[in-house]
Amino acid sequence: MPTTLSLFQLNDVHGYLNLHQELFYGPAGPTYRPCGGYARIATLLQQWRQQYPESLLFDGGDTFHGTRPVVDTQGEILVPILNELGVAGMTAHWDFAYGPAQLRQLVDQLNYPLLAANVYDQTSGDLVYAPYQVYEAAGLRVGVIGLACPIVDKTMPAHFGEGLRFTDGTLELPRHVAQLRQAERVDLVVLLSHCGFPQDVALLQAHPGVDVCLSSHTHNRLYEPFRAGDCLVIQSGAHGSFVGRLTLTLEGGRVTAHEHELREVTADLVPDPGLQARIDAALLPYAYLRETVGVTTTGLHRGTAVECPMDDFLLESLRARVPADLYFSNGWRYGAPVPPGPVRLEDLYNMVPMDPEVETVQLTGAEVRQLLEANLESTYSGQPLHQMGGYVKRALGLKAYFKIENPPGSRLQTVYVQGQPLDPARTYTAAFITAQGVPLRFGRERRKTGYQG
Numbered sequence: 001m002p003t004t005l006s007l008f009q010l011n012d013v014h015g016y017l018n019l020h021q022e023l024f025y026g027p028a029g030p031t032y033r034p035c036g037g038y039a040r041i042a043t044l045l046q047q048w049r050q051q052y053p054e055s056l057l058f059d060g061g062d063t064f065h066g067t068r069p070v071v072d073t074q075g076e077i078l079v080p081i082l083n084e085l086g087v088a089g090m091t092a093h094w095d096f097a098y099g100p101a102q103l104r105q106l107v108d109q110l111n112y113p114l115l116a117a118n119v120y121d122q123t124s125g126d127l128v129y130a131p132y133q134v135y136e137a138a139g140l141r142v143g144v145i146g147l148a149c150p151i152v153d154k155t156m157p158a159h160f161g162e163g164l165r166f167t168d169g170t171l172e173l174p175r176h177v178a179q180l181r182q183a184e185r186v187d188l189v190v191l192l193s194h195c196g197f198p199q200d201v202a203l204l205q206a207h208p209g210v211d212v213c214l215s216s217h218t219h220n221r222l223y224e225p226f227r228a229g230d231c232l233v234i235q236s237g238a239h240g241s242f243v244g245r246l247t248l249t250l251e252g253g254r255v256t257a258h259e260h261e262l263r264e265v266t267a268d269l270v271p272d273p274g275l276q277a278r279i280d281a282a283l284l285p286y287a288y289l290r291e292t293v294g295v296t297t298t299g300l301h302r303g304t305a306v307e308c309p310m311d312d313f314l315l316e317s318l319r320a321r322v323p324a325d326l327y328f329s330n331g332w333r334y335g336a337p338v339p340p341g342p343v344r345l346e347d348l349y350n351m352v353p354m355d356p357e358v359e360t361v362q363l364t365g366a367e368v369r370q371l372l373e374a375n376l377e378s379t380y381s382g383q384p385l386h387q388m389g390g391y392v393k394r395a396l397g398l399k400a401y402f403k404i405e406n407p408p409g410s411r412l413q414t415v416y417v418q419g420q421p422l423d424p425a426r427t428y429t430a431a432f433i434t435a436q437g438v439p440l441r442f443g444r445e446r447r448k449t450g451y452q453g
Contacts, residue, residue, distance in 0.1 A: 002251045005138040006052035007190065008045065009236045009244035010059045010087075011216035014066025014094070014334040015353070017081065017279050019267060022241040023303045023337040030299050032339040035241035035264060038081050039271030039279055044243055044263060045085065046272070052247060054138035056088045060216030061148065061194040062238075064106055065094035066334050068349035069286045074098040077282050079109045084275050087112045089133055093149035093194045093217060094334075096160040097354070100128070115146025115192060117172040120165045128164060132176050140187040140250065143180035145173065145210075149194040149217055151388045155378070157435050168385050169195060169203055177209040187250060190214060197226075197235055198384035204228035211255055212246060219333050225260050232258060239336050241265055289346035300347075301337035302391070305379070310335060311394035314351055318431050319396060321451045322358050325417055325428040326368070326398050330436035331379065331391030356433045358451040361443035366424040369412060371442050372400060377408045393437070 013036075022035040049055060063082070064075030075098065089112050095103050107114045107129075117131030132145040147169045153161035173191070180186045191210045193200050196217040204210055210231045215222075219238040225246065226233040232255070236244030242262055249257040300310040315327040329352075338347045349355065363371070371393075378388040401413040415422040431449070432438045440446075 002249050002256065003138050003140060004052075004054060004247060004249055005140060005142070005188070006048070006055040006245055006247040007212060007214065008048060008055055008057040009214045009234060009246070010041070010057070010240065011194075011214070011236055012060065012062040012219055012238035012334070013240040014062050014238065015064070015070030015078070016067055016239045016336060017069065017078075017283065020239065020336040021339055022239060023299075023301045025303070030301060030303065030337075032299060032337055034267040036239055037265070037271060037279075038085070038240065039273075039276035040265050040269040041240055041243060042085060042272035042275045043269050044265060048245060049086075052245070056135055056137050056142065057086055058144070058190075058192050058214050059087050059090035060192060060214055061090055061092040062094045062216065062334070063090065063092075064103070065097045066350070066353060068289055068346060068353050069283060071097070071353040071355075072286075074102050075106045079106060081275065081279060081282070083109075083111045084278070088135060089113050089115050089144055089146065089192060091115055091146040091148050091192050091194050091216075093152065096152050096156070099159050099162060100164055115144060116148040117145055117176055118150060118167040118169045119148050120167070122163050122165050131172065132180060134180070134184050134186060141185060142188045142190060143184055143186035144190045144192050145176045145180070147173070147191065147193040147195050149196075150199075155388050155436065155439070168199070169193070170206070170385070173203055174207040174209070177207065181209065187253060188212070188248070188255075191231075193217075196384075196387065197233070198387060200233060201226065201228045202384040204231045204233065212248070214244075221262060223262050225258065234260060234262075236262055238334065286346075289344065289349065291345045292342045293345050293348065294343040295341065296338060296343050297340055299337060299339050300351075302333055302335050303337070305331075305391040307392070307394060310337070310351060312396070315394060315396035318358055318433070322360065322431045322449050323429075324360060324397070324431035326363070326430040327396040328430055328432040328437040329394045330434060331375070331389055331393050333390045352433060354434065355452050358431055358433055358449045360429055360431050360445075360447050360449060361438050362445045363428050363430050363438070363443040364424065365417075365422045365426050365428065367442050368398075368417070368422060368428060368430075369415060369424065371438065372402075372415070373409050373412055376402060376404070376411045380404050380411075381408070
């Protein structure tokens with residue numbers, strides 16, 4: 001007899017507790033409308049669970065970070081809210097932002113597990129989290145393997161992964177698929193991954209045996225599943241603006257049909273009253289963030305890969321405070337947009353909720369070129385498992401012409417600093433925020449400026 005099971009997906013919510021603006025592209029360019037918020041997500045989940053009673057909800061991570069209240073409480077503000085949603089499991093990335101010990105403390109308070117088959121203790125070599133879990137749903141045994149974001153110990157600030165080692169899942173995925181199929185006798189294998197869409201597709205094509213991949217990290221809005229071999233891959237946007245649903249029909253030990261929906265969490269959804277009351281109470285100490293502090297005539301967003309208006313604004317604010325030749329921020333994807341109109345204090349904090357101090361560093365022209373080439377490779381590598389970043393590093397005071405399709409180390413064509421050709425022998429002062437802006441291996445004479453980003 002055919003069996004039906006629905007998988008619900010949240011990913012990359014980045015701490016957006018309430019309704020917020022989201023970016024959409026229309027024929028005339030960017031448009032904005034309000035979306036999201038956990039109380040509206042709860043309402044949608046209630047509706048879906050009535051319609052699809054045999055279901056499991058998973059969170060792809062980038063949950064405990066991204067807005068000022070969440071960062072200020074090191075994720076604690078979210079625990080009672082998340083525990084109301086009926087989540088079955090999660091994995092992680094920015095969730096490590098407060099160090100491994102704090103993430104462990106957060107997870108211990110959740111009523112569901114964090115799954116990560118690729119996070120090891122550096123000293124003992126032991127796995128830090130369960131690699132998989134088997135769930136019983138719709139009369140099926142569903143094996144879910146977790147992969148945390150592999151870049152935590154490679155490109156993120158050092159304290160994120162202190163004492164831990166992260167792998168890309170190449171060795172772990174086939175081993176656990178075999179374990180689930182042979183020893184656990186599961187009917188369905190699901191990969192819950194925060195590796196990123198290109199990385200997941202590469203893994204799945206190299207290592208068959210997964211039926212469904214719930215992908216995260218790259219903020220893709222997939223309006224229909226992508227097929228990686230026999231595996232169905234979905235990803236559901238970011239900021240909690242969307243929830244994904246994949247309803248599967250299984251017969252004779254295989255998926256015979258599926259139906260997918262990427263549902264926008266629209267403002268007209270009535271928020272769950274109990275959960276909204278809990279959120280409102282939790283945010284009372286942060287009412288000051290709603291103060292209007294300015295006006296923008298340009299929409300500020302991070303929806304484009306090479307440069308974007310949100311980081312143009314951010315870097316101009318650095319230039320207003322700190323004299324330098326060059327200004328860098330990381331190519332972050334997170335951060336809900338700010339449409340033309342009033343700007344609130346929370347909008348400014350949410351651009352870089354860590355509130356980092358602005359630093360300066362001395363870079364030779366040769367190092368600037370190396371820095372840019374390394375960033376282009378981490379963004380556009382032709383080998384997906386070598387892609388380690390978000391988008392292209394944001395810069396001010398610099399103009400670079402490059403060819404994405406070129407081999408590593410040869411993408412830059414011409415680079416100008418302050419309107420003049422980049423001089424390999426000259427030393428330039430660069431101002432930046434976070435070690436993701438200018439990694440520690442580049443430059444010398446790093447100095448803190450006393451100004452917060």
